[in-house]
Amino acid sequence: MLPEQTTVLVVGAGPTGLAAAISLIKAGCNDVVVVDGAKEKSIFTSRAMAIHAATLEALDSIGCADELVERGIKGVGIAMSDRTNKLVTPSFDYLASYTKYPFVLLLPQHITEEILERDLEELGKEVLYSHKVVGVQDSGIEGVTSVQFENGSVIEAKYIVGADGARSVVRQLAGVNFKDPDGDNIDNDNATAQLVLADVIFNTTSPVLPLDSGVGSISNQGFFFCAPLPKSEESDDGVPYRVGFNVPLAAGAPPSNPPTEYIQEHLDKVGPVNMSSDPSVNPSPIHIAKTIWSTRFRTHSAIADKFLTKLRVDNTDRDGAVVFLVGDAAHIHSPAGGQGMNLGIRDAVGLGASLNRSIGGESGVLEEYAKQRHERALSIIRLTKRILSFIGAVSSSGIFGGVQATAIWLVGRIPYVRRMAAWQVSGLGNR
Ligand SMILES: Cc1cc2nc3c(=O)[nH]c(=O)nc-3n(C[C@H](O)[C@H](O)[C@H](O)COP(=O)(O)OP(=O)(O)OC[C@H]3O[C@@H](n4cnc5c(N)ncnc54)[C@H](O)[C@@H]3O)c2cc1C
Incomplete structure (x- = not known):
């Protein structure tokens, strides 16, 4: 049952929304409502298949890593070839001195979501499906917004976590722009478009x-x-x-x-x-x-101009709810390096503690966290662009052959290069 009001409304029960709700409850805020516009959970869509070390560490901090690790495959590396000969094998076992997860966990996204939703239920919280956010109204109270759903119901919230994916309605209602940080054209005529x-x-x-x-x-x-x-x-x-x-x-x-x-x-x-x-x-x-x-x-990249804002409904001079965007609602990019869901889950896990402190009256904490996540997202977007441009340049050059393959093979012999490749993808340097 949808209550009339809540402190935090989490919109979207994808991996990001689920992780945000769990982290918030674990941080001590139980007045959370999680809604999703879908009729039910997990229509089978595999999507993200890789959970990296930094994400597993984040999930471990809210008690959600063990079952994921049990259900997934511990991937040790990826062997790159020129179709015939092995060129380079970035290997995650290099990470053993930095993390207890020196691997990439291979697990389809719908199973990750299924496990996170069960974790949320164990904390006593159910996702309210068939609650699609369609609009907002002034509540008449400073700092509170009435959120409207397609099914006609309404809830008043002080904080709204926009975890509603790339086409985020929350982002649109908050009037936040979403575009490629480098102004790249979506229709770039390149080999990896x-x-x-x-x-x-x-x-x-x-x-x-x-x-x-x-x-x-x-x-x-x-x-x-x-x-x-x-x-x-x-x-x-x-x-x-x-x-x-x-x-x-x-x-x-x-x-x-x-x-x-x-x-x-x-x-x-x-x-x-x-x-x-x-x-x-x-x-x-x-x-x-x-x-x-x-x-x-x-392939397409975009980032929200800001991850944190306040809703203001037309024709009022009152600020409404605080909005924090996470996951695909805040940033999207190509799947190169398998980073999208990882970045979103890490946004969400860290949000719980910051949001709870903000609810408790601490000022500046959400602003600081929003700034940090914006920087992290920009750097991941640029990492995925670098990976994609390298692939595009090689596969469209028409001259990739023995000399280039040998050069990659030689560079791939250098332990530092292999270590850096695994480090970058793992997220450990960019949590
Ligand atoms: C084909 C494909 C392959 C991918 N591969 C990878 C990969 O290998 N590795 C990786 O890390 N990432 C990958 N990604 C990206 C990854 O799937 C996303 O980053 C991830 O799903 C983002 O999670 P999210 O919770 O932010 O958003 P979503 O998963 O999109 O969830 C948003 C939720 O919000 C709900 N919702 C939407 N609008 C409303 C509304 N108005 N009201 C209420 N609820 C609403 C939706 O029903 C949905 O449940 C891939 C994506 C695609 C499409």
Whole structure:
């Protein structure tokens, strides 16, 4: 049942909203209502598959890491090749002296959400589904806003956590701009402007890869990666693997839910040769037997001008509720390096303590936290752009060959380079 009022309204029960609510309750604020516009939870969409060390540490601080680690695969690294020869293998075991999570946890996003929602329920809080925020009204009280839902109900809140995703209604109602921090054009004509991701099962009973690491290949034909995922209800007939590849704009738009044949064709064209279905290049051909989930999208980055603001409803001179944006509502970028959900969860975990202190009357604490998260988001956006530009430059150069591959192979021998690659992706230097 929706109460008439609350101190904190969390809008959105994706990974970010769930983590924000848990961290707030753990910090001592129990007057929290969590709403989501969807009718029910977790329609199966795999999306984020990687939880990095810094995110696991953050989740551990609110008691949510253990079951995730139990359910996921501890990925030790990703072997990069030029389709045939191994070039470089950034390995997460370098992180062992810095964290108790020296791996990347491979787990589909809907399972992460399922576990976080159960953790929230154990704290006595249920998500109120079918509550889609559509508007706000002046409450007549300084610092309080009436939030309106599509189903006609209303709640008064002093703080609103906008965790409602990339198209955030909360962000729009608060009048906060959302754009690429570098003014880049979404339609950039580059090789990595379109990506395809899919979870697939191969027609072989023996593992396609070692079950604790991924592979990536980069060549003049493009980029491809593949990593194992834990078995789940949707994959009862084999080990599921996440695959991803770029589709240059010149090749046309991929179908909206790319089918198995389309994915197979690209795997054969850009993937590691030893995963090909073509017997002329691979003596033990492998075929994709089933596509569990697939999607295509344009890469795009944007950040909210500010993460913290106060709502002001038209025609009043009163400030309404304080709004804090987290997760995709605050920042989006390409999935290069698997950073999006990680950044959002870390925003959310840290928010609980800061918000609780602010509710307790401490001034400046939320402003400080908003500034810090904005800086973190900018640096992650730029990291993902660097990864994508490197991939784009190599795969569209048309001259990637022996010399370039040897240079990457040589650079990849340097332990510092491998350590830095793992460090950057882990988030430990940019929590
Ligand atoms: C194809 C794809 C692959 C990805 N791969 C990765 C990856 O490998 N690694 C990674 O870290 N990230 C990845 N991401 C990004 C990751 O999925 C997002 O960063 C993450 O889902 C953000 O979580 P969130 O809780 O902020 O938003 P969301 O997950 O979008 O959740 C928002 C919630 O708000 C609800 N909502 C929306 N509007 C309203 C409203 N008006 N009122 C009430 N509720 C509302 C929605 O129903 C939803 O439940 C990927 C994303 C995509 C699309």
